[in-house]
Amino acid sequence: MAIKKFAVAAYDDEEVLFPAVKKVRSSGYKIHDVYTPFAVHGLDEAMGLKGTDLHIAGFIYGLCGTSTAVGFISWIFTSDWPIIYGGKPHFALPAWIPITFELTVLFAAVGMTLTFCYLNQIMPGVKKHIFHPRQSDDMFVMAIEINSHMSEQETVAFLKATGAKEVNVQVAEAGWWYGRWDKKEPYELAAGN
Amino acid sequence: MHIKYESFVREPLVDGDKDYHQVSEDIISPIERKPGRMWYVGFIFSLLLLGYGIFSVTWAVYWGLGTWGVNRTVGWGWDITNFVWWIGIGHAGTLISAILLLFRQGWRTGVNRAAEAMTIFAVMCAGQFPIFHMGRVWDGFWVLPLPNTRGTLWPNFDSPLLWDVFAISTYFTVSLLFWYSGLVPDFALIRDRAKTKFRKMAYGIASFGWTGTAKNWQRAEALWLVLAGLSTPLVLSVHTIVSFDFATSVIPGWHTTIFPPYFVAGAVFSGFAMVNTLLVLTRKILHLEEYITIGHLEAMNKIILLTGSIVGVAYLTELFISWYSQSWGEMAAFQWRIMGPYWWSYWAMMSCNVVSPQLFWVKKFRRNVPFTFVMSIVVNIGMWFERFVIIVTSTYRDWVPGSWSYYSPTWPEVGFYLGTFGLFFTCYFLFAKYFPVVAVHEIKFILKTSGDNYKRGMEKIDNQSTEDFIHIATTHHDEEHLLEAPHH
Numbered sequence: 001m002a003i004k005k006f007a008v009a010a011y012d013d014e015e016v017l018f019p020a021v022k023k024v025r026s027s028g029y030k031i032h033d034v035y036t037p038f039a040v041h042g043l044d045e046a047m048g049l050k051g052t053d054l055h056i057a058g059f060i061y062g063l064c065g066t067s068t069a070v071g072f073i074s075w076i077f078t079s080d081w082p083i084i085y086g087g088k089p090h091f092a093l094p095a096w097i098p099i100t101f102e103l104t105v106l107f108a109a110v111g112m113t114l115t116f117c118y119l120n121q122i123m124p125g126v127k128k129h130i131f132h133p134r135q136s137d138d139m140f141v142m143a144i145e146i147n148s149h150m151s152e153q154e155t156v157a158f159l160k161a162t163g164a165k166e167v168n169v170q171v172a173e174a175g176w177w178y179g180r181w182d183k184k185e186p187y188e189l190a191a192g193n
Numbered sequence: 194m195h196i197k198y199e200s201f202v203r204e205p206l207v208d209g210d211k212d213y214h215q216v217s218e219d220i221i222s223p224i225e226r227k228p229g230r231m232w233y234v235g236f237i238f239s240l241l242l243l244g245y246g247i248f249s250v251t252w253a254v255y256w257g258l259g260t261w262g263v264n265r266t267v268g269w270g271w272d273i274t275n276f277v278w279w280i281g282i283g284h285a286g287t288l289i290s291a292i293l294l295l296f297r298q299g300w301r302t303g304v305n306r307a308a309e310a311m312t313i314f315a316v317m318c319a320g321q322f323p324i325f326h327m328g329r330v331w332d333g334f335w336v337l338p339l340p341n342t343r344g345t346l347w348p349n350f351d352s353p354l355l356w357d358v359f360a361i362s363t364y365f366t367v368s369l370l371f372w373y374s375g376l377v378p379d380f381a382l383i384r385d386r387a388k389t390k391f392r393k394m395a396y397g398i399a400s401f402g403w404t405g406t407a408k409n410w411q412r413a414e415a416l417w418l419v420l421a422g423l424s425t426p427l428v429l430s431v432h433t434i435v436s437f438d439f440a441t442s443v444i445p446g447w448h449t450t451i452f453p454p455y456f457v458a459g460a461v462f463s464g465f466a467m468v469n470t471l472l473v474l475t476r477k478i479l480h481l482e483e484y485i486t487i488g489h490l491e492a493m494n495k496i497i498l499l500t501g502s503i504v505g506v507a508y509l510t511e512l513f514i515s516w517y518s519q520s521w522g523e524m525a526a527f528q529w530r531i532m533g534p535y536w537w538s539y540w541a542m543m544s545c546n547v548v549s550p551q552l553f554w555v556k557k558f559r560r561n562v563p564f565t566f567v568m569s570i571v572v573n574i575g576m577w578f579e580r581f582v583i584i585v586t587s588t589y590r591d592w593v594p595g596s597w598s599y600y601s602p603t604w605p606e607v608g609f610y611l612g613t614f615g616l617f618f619t620c621y622f623l624f625a626k627y628f629p630v631v632a633v634h635e636i637k638f639i640l641k642t643s644g645d646n647y648k649r650g651m652e653k654i655d656n657q658s659t660e661d662f663i664h665i666a667t668t669h670h671d672e673e674h675l676l677e678a679p680h681h
Contacts, residue, residue: 037213037382038634039410047407054415058423072338073350081344085351098356098434102363105423109367113374116416117401120409122377126402136382136405138213181397182390 002174003187005146006032007155008131009164010139014040017140020162021046024144027158032143032174035135054119058112065107069100127179129172139165145174206300206643208483213637220631221383223479225392228626231478239618246612249605250325258328260605267588267600269326274580275610276322277435278463279315279617280361281456281576284428285464286312287368290375291424294417299643302635303489307475308468309372310628314620315467316365318613323357325609353437360434367427371420374413377403379629432460439583445526446587449514455507462500462546463576465493469569471621473562475630484631487560494559497572501550504579508547526587534599535586538578545575 011017014036021043024031031047044051073096077083082090117123135141144159146152152169159167173187207216228236253260263270286308293301327333336358338347348355380400387393403409436452469490476485515523530539549571558564590597624630641647 033406033408035405036407036410037217037405038378038637039414040407043407044411049407049411052408052412052415054412055419058419062423076338076347077350081347085349088351092351095351098353098430098437099350099359101426101430102356102359105427106363106366109370109420109423112416112419113370116374116412120403120412122401122403122409124398124401127397128402128404130385130404133385134214136378136385136403137217176402180394181384182393 003171004174005152006131006143006170006172007146007152007159008168008170009142009144009159009162010132010135010166011142011163012139012165014043014140016163017142018042018046020142020159020164023162024142024159029144029155029158032145035131035141035143037134037136037138037140040140052119054112054116057115058108061111061115062104062108064111065104066100068107069103070096073099121176125178126176127181127185128176129170129174131170131172132166143170203643203648204486204488205645205648206303206486206488207636207640208486208645210646211483211640211644213640216636216640217382217386217633219481220484220629220633220636221386223625224383224627224629225386225388229478232622232626235618236622239615239622242611242615243619244615245608246610246615249608249612250321253325253605253609254330258326260603262601262603262606264598264600266591266596266598267585269584269588270600271581271602271606271610272322272326274577274584275613276319276326277456277580277584278577279319279322279613280435281432281460281463281580282467282573283312283315283319283364283368283464284432284457284460285468286310286315287364287371287424287428288461288464289468290371291421291428294421295425299639300489300492302632302639303485304468304472304493304631305635306372306375306628306632307472307624307630308464309368309375310621310624310630311467311471312368312464313365313372314617314624315464316361316368317620318617320361320365321609321613321616353434353441356434357438360431364427364431367420367424371417371424374416374420375632375635376628377401378405378413378634379632381405382633383629429457432456439587444587444591445515445520445522446530446583449511451507451510451514455504455511458500458503458507459546459576459579462497462504462550463573465497465500466569466572466576469493469497469565470573473566473569475625479625479630481631484636487562490562490565491556491559494553494565494568497568498550498553498559501546501553501572505547508543522592525590529590530582530586533586533590535582535589538582538586542575542578542582545571546579549575 009020011020017034017036017040021031021034025048034043034047036043070093074091074093077092078090084090088095121128131143132139132141142159142164144155146155146169156167156169171187171190173185177185179185211219261270261272263272286305289301289308290305290312293305324330324333335341336348336355338350348358377400380396381403384393384396384400387396433453433456436456439447440449440452442448472485473490476482512527515527518524529535549568552558552568558568585600589600
């Protein structure tokens with residue numbers, strides 16, 4: 001739990017958001033995060049974020065599935081309980097291709113999805129601060145953390161000049177916590193958000 | 194960032210004057226309203242069907258499978274027919290969500306959510322049939338490779354029936370993950386809009402705490418792309434493996450190498466028909482005609498025409514090969530299909546699947562909503578008969594004439610089938626009430642390239658010279674204001 005102060009700018013169009021992100025970064029402000037209602041292509045690059053390696057994780061999970069299937073079946077059919085089925089040899093690799101393929105896909109998909117949830121810190125019961133009630137609807141929201149070395153007024157004025165429709169200052173929890181979405185948090189009540 | 198441009202010649206994917214907020218409003222507001230009377234009538238009717246199905250299945254489990262019409266010669270009757278039919282229907286959802294994503298087909302965005310939901314519900318229905326066909330269903334877990342006190346005795350990993358267990362459970366899991374991971378951002382939208390306490394709480398849990406940061410979206414797009422890449426061979430493998438249930442046997446009429454592609458094409462064919470059945474009704478009842486447009490229906494009708502023709506070619510190939518083989522068993526099997534006691538099922542299949550889709554060569558028919566609806570049902574009847582023909586008419590006259598028989602279903606079999614309709618539509622009605630039936634965030638993503646009002650602004654770009662177009666596309670995007678939608 002870390003409660004911090006943020007300057008929050010809401011834009012009504014991604015075409016305005018892009019130059020704003022560039023200006024904010026080139027002026028030396030550090031962007032806490034940008035919240036958009038849909039995937040805006042190129043926003044990660046504009047913010048200077050690195051690409052994701054999620055697909056590499058997926059590949060590794062897939063390999064685990066492949067080796068689990070081949071290892072498990074070959075152990076069972078050649079060592080643990082060898083039986084001749086339909087005249088096939090004990091080590092009947094071609095007949096195992098379907099199950100091997102299915103387990104590869106299953107491990108890759110389940111593993112990737114769980115990793116995705118872990119990295120994004122999403123799970124049933126997880127709660128995070130919503131900077132703007134329409135950030136999932138039609139507003140593109142940029143939050144900048146205000147630390148003790150920064151002037152609140154200056155930051156707000158700067159954000160207004162970037163074309164934001166609404167700019168305000170919010171005291172908010174920066175991370176995630178377990179909570180109910182129909183209840184306000186103590187910090188929200190205290191800050192009067 | 195690249196210029197957002199799509200030729201004016203291409204039909205818009207979203208009709209009307211929409212902005213981002215209007216899209217949320219149109220798709221989410223039916224969830225926030227009380228459902229209409231038609232919803233209650235349909236939902237209660239589905240529940241009744243489901244109840245009748247549960248009664249029929251309970252009856253069969255209690256008294257044993259002797260209550261079914263299957264006998265020693267025809268071991269697979271209605272239930273395996275229905276299993277293959279439902280699993281085939283499921284394939285359209287994955288085709289739309291995965292294969293069309295890889296092919297970058299923009300029109301999938303309007304229909305993918307509902308089609309994926311249909312896939313999941315259809316696979317749930319399909320799974321019931323092999324499970325209850327086991328008879329002693331309480332021993333059903335024996336298909337899983339679990340350590341046990343019988344040895345440990347393992348299942349037969351060389352058997353197509355066990356491949357099916359793995360294929361279908363993987364298919365269900367992966368489809369569910371793909372569908373739900375796409376739903377999470379839309380649940381977050383419902384949560385953020387919610388006025389009532391309960392809705393805030395419920396959609397808060399369902400949305401997993403999604404906030405839509407740049408990194409969230411970046412990872413989500415990576416996840417969806419890989420899931421699409423995995424689902425594409427997966428969906429082909431599932432019906433291929435289902436076809437192996439037949440093709441690896443030595444029964445005339447089943448023992449054919451053409452089965453995998455023929456089954457996959459048939460699955461896509463029937464699946465798109467079911468998508469059309471559902472979407473024609475959904476778009477009307479929820480007033481989503483501007484998102485699920487005539488253009489969407491036409492695109493799906495084109496796929497029905499293509500896959501219907503593939504299926505037709507496969508039927509004719511089968512006939513040719515049975516003659517070409519000069520194997521009397523094969524030839525007799527096909528002769529009896531066409532002219533034997535089950536001739537009506539063969540000709541129902543031929544006329545519904547091969548002849549009737551050819552009407553879709555006419556553009557007027559492809560774009561006609563009532564015609565599309567009727568055709569979608571005709572195709573599904575035809576595809577049901579295809580599975581019936583394959584299963585029953587290949588087995589009722591086997592190698593020993595003394596055991597030749599005739600198969601008709603009994604009421605618990607019919608009740609079981611009706612019950613799966615109950616399950617399917619109960620799920621679909623709940624989905625249509627509580628879930629966004631169109632993927633809101635994906636529609637917003639394509640809105641500025643494919644929305645009607647934005648495309649109208651493209652006309653002047655369409656009429657530009659190539660040099661001017663390149664100039665705009667490669668210069669600063671701060672000057673892109675000429676691409677803004679006309680204001681109203």
